[in-house]
Amino acid sequence: EVQLLESGGGSVQPGGSLRLSCAASGFTFNTHAMNWVRQAPGQGLEWISSISDSATNIYYADSVKGRFTISRDNSKNTVYLQMDSLRADDTAVYYCAKDLYSVWPPDAFDIWGQGTTVTVSS
Amino acid sequence: EIVLTQSPGTLSLSLGERATLSCRASQYFASGYLAWYQQKPGQAPRLLIYHASRRATGIPDRFSGSWSGTDFALTISRLEPEDLAVYYCQQYSLSPLTFGGGTKVEIK
Numbered sequence: 001e002v003q004l005l006e007s008g009g010g011s012v013q014p015g016g017s018l019r020l021s022c023a024a025s026g027f028t029f030n031t032h033a034m035n036w037v038r039q040a041p042g043q044g045l046e047w048i049s050s051i052s053d054s055a056t057n058i059y060y061a062d063s064v065k066g067r068f069t070i071s072r073d074n075s076k077n078t079v080y081l082q083m084d085s086l087r088a089d090d091t092a093v094y095y096c097a098k099d100l101y102s103v104w105p106p107d108a109f110d111i112w113g114q115g116t117t118v119t120v121s122s
Numbered sequence: 123e124i125v126l127t128q129s130p131g132t133l134s135l136s137l138g139e140r141a142t143l144s145c146r147a148s149q150y151f152a153s154g155y156l157a158w159y160q161q162k163p164g165q166a167p168r169l170l171i172y173h174a175s176r177r178a179t180g181i182p183d184r185f186s187g188s189w190s191g192t193d194f195a196l197t198i199s200r201l202e203p204e205d206l207a208v209y210y211c212q213q214y215s216l217s218p219l220t221f222g223g224g225t226k227v228e229i230k
Contacts, residue, residue, distance in 0.1 A: 035219075037167075045159075045167065045210055047219040059217040095166055100178075106214050108157035108172035110179075115166055 002026035002111050004096050009116030012086055016120070020081040022096030022113055030054075030074040033099040033106050036081050038092035039115075046092075050106040051079065057104050064090075086120045093117050124148055124213050126222035134228045141198040143225045145211035150192050155215035158187055158196045161224075162207045170209075171196060203229060 008020040022034070035050045049070040050059045058070055069082040079096055094116050097109035125148035135141055145156070154174030159167040169178040171187035174194060184199040198205055206229050211222040 037221075044208075044224045045161075045212070045221040047212070047221060050217075050219070059219070061218050100169070100172060105217065106219060108169055108178075108212070108214060109159075109167075110169045110172075112166040112168070 002098070004098060004111055004113035006094065006096055006113040006116040009094065009118045011119045011121065013122050014087055014120055016086050017082070017084045018086065018118060020083065020094055020096075020116060020118075022079045022081075024077045024079070024098065027098070027111075029077040031102040033104055034070075034072060034079040035097045035099065035106060035109055036070060036079075037095045037097055037109070037112075038090075038118075039095070040089070040092045043092075049081065052104040053102065059106070083118070086118075088120050091118060091120050123218055124151060124216055124220050126211050126213060126220055128209075128211060128222035128225050130225060131223075132226045132228060134230050135201050136230045137201055137203060139201050141201055141205070141227060143196040143198075143209050143227075145194040145196070145222050147192040147194070147213060151213060151215035153215065154189050154194075155213060156187075156189065156194050157212045157214065158185075159210045159212065160205075160207045161210065167210065198227075201227075201229065205229075 067085045072079040098111040099107045100110040158171040161167040174189040175187040208224045
């Protein structure tokens with residue numbers, strides 16, 4: 001079964017840092033781009049970052065550029081999101097998602113994790 | 123940035139009725155690189171349609187996608203109780219990838 005499992009969410013003060021992880025299983029991880037999408041409470045979906053299969057190519061949304069860093073470890077079938085200088089408006093459920101096809105630029109997202117909650121508050 | 127505008131915000135229909143959801147792009151993008159997702163309360167989104175009109179694996183054939191120029195549509199031919207959800211369109215033609223604001227489908 002194809003599965004994504006996020007972890008690392010929690011509560012943090014403004015200006016703090018968190019590192020999210022997404023462990024993948026059930027597919028050939030090193031042939032697919034991976035993505036992070038977030039959803040603020042009661043709001044819609046916001047794409048925030050994508051990384052190609054070999055980590056050669058990376059995209060960020062302007063809202064997180066310079067503060068968040070996406071990376072992956074293909075030996076561990078895991079993608080990461082390092083989040084620094086967190087702000088209150090970063091409060092959201094963070095989902096990782098797999099690309100449908102083994103292509104770059106990113107494709108449609110066919111598998112999603114269950115999400116991990118990040119709360120930024122003093 | 124490509125802005126996707128979804129309408130209506132909420133759609134209230136009876137079971138068995140046809141639902142048509144709209145997604146309009148702020149600019150033309152080639153190859154119909156647009157997806158539709160369904161999100162039920164408390165769940166992660168699920169891919170329904172990709173490349174504007176291709177059904178994802180396991181998606182019932184009552185879901186269909188179409189497009190013309192900058193206008194995209196998701197049609198649910200006969201509404202079932204399990205179709206209660208919010209539906210989002212997403213373009214993956216250009217970075218930044220963007221989502222529409224969503225359409226909530228309610229059962230009357």
